[in-house]
Every structure is written in structure tokens, then in C-alpha cells.
Amino acid sequence: MKKRGIGIGCAWYGTGYGNGFPDVSSAFVEIHDDGSATVLTGAVDVGQGSNSIYAQIAAEELGLESQDICVYSADTDVTPDSGTTAATRQTYNTGNAVLKAVRQAKSRLLDYAAREFSCPTIEGIELKAGYIGIKGDPSRRMPLADMVFKARLHGQRLISAESSTARSTPVDLETGQGAPYWPYAFGSQMAEVEVDTETGMVSVLKVVAVHDVGKAINPTQVEAQIAGGVAQGLGYALLEELELQEGRIKNPALSSYLIPTALDVPNIEAFFVEEAEETGPFGAKGLGEPAMLPTVAAVINAIDDAVGVRITSLPATPEKILHALAVKKEELAKK
Amino acid sequence: MIEIKFVLNNKPCALNVEANERLLDVLRNRLGLMGTKEGCGEGECGACTVIIDGKTVNSCLVLAPQVDGCQITTIEGVGNRQSPHPVQKAFVQVGAVQCGFCTPGMVLSAKNLLDKNPQPNDKEIGVAMSGNLCRCTGYDKILRAVKLAAEEGKG
């Protein structure tokens, strides 16, 4: 018989290195004569798409499009140290560093522009859609490129270097009390499974995942990151296990160490919740790790809902499920 | 050494190869076609997918002499910036690309599916893509991209 079950998982995750370890990111920025700009940062884009996030952050701040920004990263001869691409910290932390650096380079331009526009404060100047001009007076503006070019002719150089440090303090060694991480990210997921009571096989039919991202800088990347996390969570819950014998790996191959394929992954509905994190770039916080956390729980709880057995050791293999079903049957018989 | 002739990305190609040389190594090391990736070397991951005579094949499992007389398509033979293949366009638009290591193989599997079956259903897409492993995307956007490419093909 194939029995259906649903389960929920909730999780939280303190992002950043934590525990008072200096969690610093840096960025260099240069605004060019034609109004385009380059961002240099040490943050490695490991495939999750951080470079394109930085382009969006810089473009937003300069009133440009993403393709007007060149992001070059992770070359130690060229880029400043931005810490490791881990701990769900690059959108938040390096994002903050990029934003600070862009603002710093921009502030010189604003100073210059304020004088050009006879505006006594830079607060009156805005960068929008490739133009720089007076807030509230669309007739007084010029292409950003023209202003940059002028500023540079007058010896201004629109370059900057900035760092951003995440908040974190060490916890007490005896009691563990303290504020080790900031910010925290949250998420919850549901899974619907079908358990074959004859074979113990679990098919995951659906996963709905909702994650708190502060602000989705790029919704497409958010959804992709969530789906990737869910798939890894499914592998962790149902498939993957390194078999060790006296410290030797018995399955060091993708034919014996099984990760999910396109057929193992169900329809994933990925949603996000935006409640701005005030310390993040445009309110954003990280998502990378949280995306995979609730999946395991949702699946294990769904298995229990389907067939009434509690799997307490991962992965929930067919053997474990059949064994648990047999034990349950025996117990029922005794009663 | 064995002389083999084949058509590679629509161009004739002749080479002398060792009997035990893998097609993957010929493509990468001799012909400099680095778009074909090696992820496992045992035909499990699909990163080295190429199309031989209309079939997707793991080039790590093919010996070079076997392709004598064959038509081979690698990722370098599918689209470019001026005219991307609909599958390539869809992958970019949908956001099906993360680290990108599996991407060339994925694109070739999807292209070959649509060449054979321009309007596949979800199951057929899943089966066609199941020989290509991806660790980043959870496949969700990849499957959506294949669907989108199929829809674009309708018009």
C-alpha cells in the first residue's frame, strides 16, 4: 500500500562567523568616465550568484542598470579580503561592504554635483536612471556620465575602499549566554510524501518552502537557492550516507554515494517573506544555508504521518522504514 | 595509433588516437573543447555529455575509436552569443544556471530531447534530464527551462 503523509519543518540560522570572530568584508569601487562602475571584492562567487547580487546593489545605489557594473572577485592580487563564502554571509556582509564603498565613491560625485547645481547640500542631489540631478526638479539633470567626466576633468577621482563588519560577541564559556550571531534567518517547509509499505520506499511528492530573506535582492536567485537547498535536504533525509569501514570510505563514487537526480526531486514551490533586516543591504539577509535546513524535518515528520513510524537516524532508508514498520506491527500484535 | 574520422560540430575531423583513449580526453586535451566537463569518470554525473548520432552519451565512457564515422555535437557546437539555442536562452532567462559545471551537459540533454520530442511532458523531461546530476539548483529551474524552451519552440 502507498500511504500519504505530510510534515512540517521549521528552522532558524544565525548567519555570519559568530561568537565574536571578526566577520569583515571589503570592497573597492571605481566610477568610470562614462558613468559605469567597477566593484572589486574578495568574495568568491561559488556559483550561488553573489557577483550578480553585488552588481544589483551597486546599480541600485548609482541609479544604473546591473549591466553597467563590472564585478570582479576573488583574485588576491587585485581584490580586497572579503572573508569566506560560507556562513550565509556574502549577500549580507559583502553586500554591505559593496554598498558602503559605492556610497563613499558616490559621495565625492555628489559633492561635486552639488556645487555644479548650486545646491548647498548633497541631500538635494539624486542619481536615477542614468542621470544625476536635483531632487524634485526634473529639468535640472544631466547624464551621470557627463557629470563624472566633468568631475574627473577637475581632478576628482571617484574611487573608494570600504569594509563592513557583522555584529557578534563571544558567549560565556560556562553558561553559553551571549549574543553570538546576527542576523538570524528563519524558514519553514512542508513535505508531502508517499511511503510504500511493501518496499519502504519514500517518494517525496511535493515540497513547499517559505524562507525569510529580509529583502529578495533577486527573486529568481532566491527561488533557485531554495530549490537547491531542498534537494540537498532531500538527499540528506533519504539517500546520502558515506559508508565507513575502519575509517575507509566504501562508497567514494557517485555510483554508490547517491545524490538526488531530477527524478528524485518533486515539484518545489519556493516562497519568500520580506521583513527588512535593518542592518542588511536594502534590508537583505542571507539564505544559502537556511534553505536546506527544514527539509529533513518535513520529510521525517511526513513519514511518521504516513505510516506512523518515527525514524530517528538519517538517512531514512527503505530498510529502516521496513524495520520500523515490522517493530510497530509486533508491538500492536502484543497489545 | 588508430586513425579516426568523424564530424565534430558540423566540421570534419581526422585524428590519430590510442585504442584506449577516452573521447572526453580527446575533446578536452587534443581539441581544446573544454566545455565538456569531467565530474566522475564513470558515467554517473553527465557533466561530460555529448551527442553522438542523435544520442546523448557520457563521453567518459566512450573510447575514441568508437566514434569513427560518427556525428558528434559538443556544447561548443550549440549556439553562441549572437544566436543562442532556445535551450540556452531559456536556461539563462529562467535562472537554471548556478555553478555552471553541469550546465553544458544539461543543455545538450535538453537539446537532444527537444530535437526528438519537441513537446515533451513533465515525466519525459524528468527522465531525459535524470542522467545529468546537479548539486546546486535542485533541478527545479532546469526543468522549467526545458519546458520554456519547448514552449518557445511551438511558435
Add this chain to the structure above:
Amino acid sequence: MNTTVVGSRVLREDAWGKVFGQTKFPADVNLPDQIYGVVVRSPYPHARVREISITQAMEMPGVVAVLSAKDVPHNSHGVLFRDQPVLADYIRMVGDPVAVVGAETLEIARAAAKLVQVDYELMPAVFDPEEAMLPEVLPLHPELCPTNILYHMPIRRGAMDKGWALADVVIEQDYRTQHIDHAFLQPEALLAYVDERGHMVVQTATQYAHYDRGEIAHALGLRFSQVQVKTLAVGGAFGGREDISLQIIAALMALKTLRPVKMENTREESFYSHSKRHPMRMHYKTGASKDGKLVAMEAKIIGDAGAYASWSINVLRKSAVHATGPYEIPNVSIDSYAVFTNNPFSGAMRGFGAAQTVLAYESQMDLLAKELKISPLEIRLRNHFRVGSTTATGQVLTSSVPLDQCLAKIAPYLQKGEDT
């Protein structure tokens, strides 16, 4: 805040190069005159290297150099402690690198690696973390800690006796998680060479180029200013590219031979050359009052750190801090341990210690709900963190805690289809 580019579905610039197969991963770059490096790894989990004989390997035509521990200027690296050898003369896990062969072709390098003769003095090994914790077991890193307990983090909040007195239902259960691998699609690869400036250049895929630069410089006795780590496209990482894998070994070979050195792991080598997710044993006891409020929780978490420290301290700290789940519990006692064994070393992997505890705390929630005869959703709604909540470490969550919104979005989906 009104934004136009932020929040929009901008297409990734890098995606185009990837769909055309143009993007260069480290395996895709080569230099004229390069040699190929292959690592000789220990088949034993705990041993001393008595002697390495390279004569046979060196006699093979095409072999350029065979290097071992004695050739490494400063033979250590590590993210928290430099407790991991570049090339080992004391083995703590199967797969520890013992020697590296450099040869004109990859085939020659692989063949010659088999000819490197290593004489091992085998030592007793320990694979069970609870056994490894016993004081009589030989410590694997006496310079770091006198026993194999690398780290213990206690969390104490409230008063347990008071908490248990308030509990109408209590669930006590053991949970276990397994060793898993990152299985990123692109195995480790790199190209290392001394360039025209006399600088060491390492082109690789890493999570942290600046860290790699520091470790390469340290091990080889170079200045940071003389080492360039250039990150090419990274074929997935998930924590598995945090620690050094081949970077120093390749740079060492390049420095000794003054030839560009190409190295590329097979999938099997890859399994042995990066960290694993910590397997954990978790004992949980959780109590709730009959109105469905959590009142007390005790947890003991033992993480298998394997052979080297890597990030284990931080990982088990994260396990402890997150052990309650996103729920308010006024009385909490948690003990989290990282323990050395002769298993493959554990380190960073997506979720970083907070992934394992989810199994335990969320199972406990469902088991409690069942006892209390309320729904899994309901028990979560009654206990989840909100703005102003205090965590087990006493931290007040001051803003952006939208778990209520997440659950509200999930709720309509909590329906299942029919059995068949």
C-alpha cells in the same frame, strides 16, 4: 524602500558563458610545459610513516619529482588551528596525503604514484566518538587538547528542576545523523606556477582565496605579496572548499620544479581530500505544559570531528546555539561536544551544525504535539520566536523574525492526497 534594480529578476551575467561552455573552471586551464601532480594517500587510519622510498618512482621515465613531508618548509595548515599536515609523516585518517609525484604526463604521474613505497608503523585507531571521549584513549592531537574532546560547549538557562516540574508531557529520544559528502560536481583541480615576476600563482576553485593565499605563503615560507590566488569558476562548494585540499601541494611542486603544475582530483580522490558533514549523536529530552508551551529542554550532542579540527569548534557551537529550534524555552541545558576520531575529518557543510539538530528538535515537536493532541502546526505556532523573544543563549531577537509569516504561508498547503 522603493528600489528598481534591487528586487528585480536581473539575469546573471555569468550564466551566458556557462550555457555556451566557455566558462573556465580550474580543470580547463593549462600552460605549456606543465607537469602533472598526483598525490599518494595513506590507506591506513592511524600510523607513523617510518620511511618513504622514492627510488623506484624516480627511475620511471618522465617523473620529475617526488616530494614528501621533509620537503615542506612549514608543514601545516588549518582554518582554526594549523593541525593538518601538507604532506603527512604522522597519519590520522585514511587519505592523508603522504607524497606527491610530479611527472610529464598524468598517466606517468599516476603510475609512478603506485611505485612510491611507504613503510607505515600502524597504530590503534578509534572510530566511535563516544569511545574516543574516554580518557584512556590515546589523544590524536595532544598539542591541542589532552583528550580527544576538542570542544565542549555548555548552555545553561533558567532552572531545570523548575522546568521539569512544569512539564505535563516529556519526550526523551536519541537521534543520529550520518557522514555526508558535499559532492559538488566539479572535483578539486588547479594550476600552480611561478610567474615572470617570480610570484607563486595558484589558479583554483576555493571558497576563500585570501585564506588560501595565507596558507600557501605560510607553508612555503613566502610573503603574501608573492602569492596570488586567482579563483576561476567554482563548480559548487557547500563548505567543501573551505579547507586547503591540493593548493599547497601543487604550489610546493611548482616551487621545487619551477614548472607549471596541473592537478585534478578524480571523484574518488575528491572524496578523500575535503571535509565531511559531522555525524552527530543527539540525546534530547523536551517537556511541555498541557497548554502546549515548551517549558524545558535538555540535549547532549556529540559530533564526530574526525581526524582534524577544521571548523569543528564552530560547528558544534552552532549546533548548541540552535539546539532548541526557533522556539522559546525558558529552561535549557545543552552540552555539545566535538570529538577527534580517525574518521575522515569533518568540517563546514551547508547548515554547519545547525542542520543536524533540526532532525532532533523538529521530531521532538511532532512527538510532543501527538502527546498533547494538538496539530504539528499548532505546537509550532504556540512556541515560535517572535520579535522580542529570548533564545537559549539569552539573546533577544530585536527585529526581523517573520517565522509567523512563514508558517502562515505554509498553512494552506498542509493537505495530503489519498492513499493508494
